[in-house]
Amino acid sequence: MSDMMSYFLLIVGCVIGIGYIFHNLFVKGNRCTSTAKLHGKTVIVTGSNTGIGKKTAITLAKRGARVILACRSQQRGEIALAEVIEVNKLGRSKEVVFMQLDLGSLKSVRTFAENFLKTEDRLDLLINNAGILLQGKTEDGLGMMFGVNHIGHFLLTNLLLERLKTCGPSRVVTVSSVGHNFGKIDFKCLNTHKALGTGTSFWQTMQIYSDSKLCNVLFTHELAKRLQGTKVTCYSLHPGAINSEISRNSSNVLKALLKPITAFFFKNTEQGAQTTLHCALQDGIEGLSGRYFSNCTVRDLYPKAKDDVAAKKLWELSERLSGLV
Ligand SMILES: NC(=O)c1ccc[n+]([C@@H]2O[C@H](COP(=O)([O-])OP(=O)(O)OC[C@H]3O[C@@H](n4cnc5c(N)ncnc54)[C@H](OP(=O)(O)O)[C@@H]3O)[C@@H](O)[C@H]2O)c1
Ligand SMILES: *[C@@H]1O[C@H](CO)[C@@H](O)[C@H](O)[C@H]1NC(C)=O
Ligand SMILES: *[C@@H]1O[C@H](CO)[C@@H](O)[C@H](O)[C@H]1NC(C)=O
Numbered sequence: 001m002s003d004m005m006s007y008f009l010l011i012v013g014c015v016i017g018i019g020y021i022f023h024n025l026f027v028k029g030n031r032c033t034s035t036a037k038l039h040g041k042t043v044i045v046t047g048s049n050t051g052i053g054k055k056t057a058i059t060l061a062k063r064g065a066r067v068i069l070a071c072r073s074q075q076r077g078e079i080a081l082a083e084v085i086e087v088n089k090l091g092r093s094k095e096v097v098f099m100q101l102d103l104g105s106l107k108s109v110r111t112f113a114e115n116f117l118k119t120e121d122r123l124d125l126l127i128n129n130a131g132i133l134l135q136g137k138t139e140d141g142l143g144m145m146f147g148v149n150h151i152g153h154f155l156l157t158n159l160l161l162e163r164l165k166t167c168g169p170s171r172v173v174t175v176s177s178v179g180h181n182f183g184k185i186d187f188k189c190l191n192t193h194k195a196l197g198t199g200t201s202f203w204q205t206m207q208i209y210s211d212s213k214l215c216n217v218l219f220t221h222e223l224a225k226r227l228q229g230t231k232v233t234c235y236s237l238h239p240g241a242i243n244s245e246i247s248r249n250s251s252n253v254l255k256a257l258l259k260p261i262t263a264f265f266f267k268n269t270e271q272g273a274q275t276t277l278h279c280a281l282q283d284g285i286e287g288l289s290g291r292y293f294s295n296c297t298v299r300d301l302y303p304k305a306k307d308d309v310a311a312k313k314l315w316e317l318s319e320r321l322s323g324l325v
Contacts, residue, residue: 019264027267029240030296032277038065042122042167043280044160046070046101046153047130049080051244052175055273056127060280061096062088068120070101070112070130103130103152104138106323113159123163125280128153128174128216134249135205142321143195145208150215155322157223161232168231169286172223173279176216178238178294181302182207183214185310187317194321202251214305215314217292222311224290233289235279240295241265242272 038060048057049071061067061084069084071077077098084096099115102108116123131149138147157172164170189197196211197204220236227234243262247255278296279285291298292305304310319325 023264027240027265028271029267029274030278031271032274032281032296034278034281034283036063036281036283038063038124040064040122041124042066042068042120043125043127044068044070044116044123045127045129046103046156047072049073049076051246052239052242052269052272052276053127053129054080054083055269056129056276056280057096058084058087059273059277060125061085061090063281064095065125066095066120066122067097068116069096069098071098072100072102072104072108072130074098074100101156103148103156104132104144106140106151106155109152109155110159113156116160117163122167123160124167124170126157126160126164126170126172127276127280128157128172129276131175131177131213131246132249133205133209133246135200135208137195141194143193143197143208145212146190146194146196146215149209149212150219151318151322153216154219154318155324157219158322158324164232165230170232171280172220172232172234173276174216174220174234174236175239175276176220176236176292177210177213179206179210180213180217180238180305181210183210183212184304185211185214185218185314187313190317190321202254217301217305218307218311218314219318220292221290221306221308222315227289233286235285235288235290236292237275237279238292238294238299239272239275240267242267242269244269244272 043060043065045053045057047053048069057067069077069081081098101112134144136144197208217236220234223234243266275293275296279293288298292301
């Protein structure tokens with residue numbers, strides 16, 4: 001082998017080695033340490049055909065839960081269903097179920113909830129995980145990210161709340177993002193356009209995504225207040241920066257730029273599911289209902305993300321836009 005070649009291999013080896021150590025030290029993050037078993041419990045995970053939702057569903061099924069994969073595509077949902085059963089060696093078990101749910105359609109959310117309440121008798125955990133990074137409109141004319149990331153989950157949670165209450169102690173876990181820190185809620189725009197913003201440039205799209213993730217945090221803040229005195233608790237969280245399909249609708253240039261970065265600096269989806277699992281399973285966090293977690297740890301929020309007035313206003317507007325009142 002030529003010297004050049006050996007040096008080259010040595011350098012590649014070092015880069016991979018350092019990357020590996022770096023990944024383990026700084027990227028991987030904490031793991032959910034709960035050993036809770038979930039036999040006899042029923043959980044719903046939205047957007048569980050891929051990404052961290054799928055890994056969350058796999059772990060919950062492994063722990064014995066009855067898992068409802070709530071996904072918008074029947075085809076992708078059924079492929080995921082087969083995978084969850086396969087990796088957990090559940091064989092012919094009927095404990096993992098696909099149910100169609102398009103969060104971008106109020107009608108679909110209502111149909112899902114009716115179907116679920118009719119065919120299932122419990123609900124112990126609702127994991128609002130699905131999310132989209134794409135500007136546009138839902139079939140009800142809501143801004144796409146506002147409609148899917150927030151309103152769809154808002155309506156779903158409300159329609160299932162009575163069931164959660166009867167099955168308490170139960171939990172609602174909503175996957176937000178650290179990006180909520182850059183978010184704002186433009187109530188004027190919401191009132192006139194049923195959207196958090198109307199722009200479609202890259203930065204405007206990122207802004208509206210962050211806005212929708214702030215909605216997730218404020219929703220959880222207000223929900224906790226409304227759940228006081230019940231046995232239902234709720235949490236929002238940042239899962240980490242994860243190598244998933246979330247940027248599937250971004251430009252190809254951006255995707256190409258992100259690829260090498262995501263490989264080393266982003267968590268894989270299994271690592272990305274850990275904070276969701278922590279919020280879903282960890283004993284003793286009931287007193288932290290309404291709070292926000294990251295890296296399996298409760299975090300402080302900026303005032304705008306725990307603003308009582310904004311949270312209540314968003315809740316009341318969401319009731320109207322989702323047709324709840
Ligand atoms: N990846 C990150 O770095 C990161 C960082 C912070 C927060 N998050 C949040 O983590 C959550 C999970 O994202 P991920 O990274 O796992 O992304 P992902 O791989 O893109 O998965 C997103 C899931 O949401 C589903 N979904 C999208 N629109 C839907 C709709 N209208 N109705 C029902 N399901 C819908 C997708 O279904 P289809 O396959 O049918 O599209 C998919 O199953 C999201 O809430 C995201 O905002 C991610
Ligand atoms: C998560 O927290 C642990 C300690 O609690 C820390 O060592 C690690 O660097 C953190 N990881 C991330 C990705 O924040
Ligand atoms: C978003 O990406 C998915 C997967 O690549 C694709 O099927 C879908 O058509 C894209 N949507 C838009 C509006 O670009």
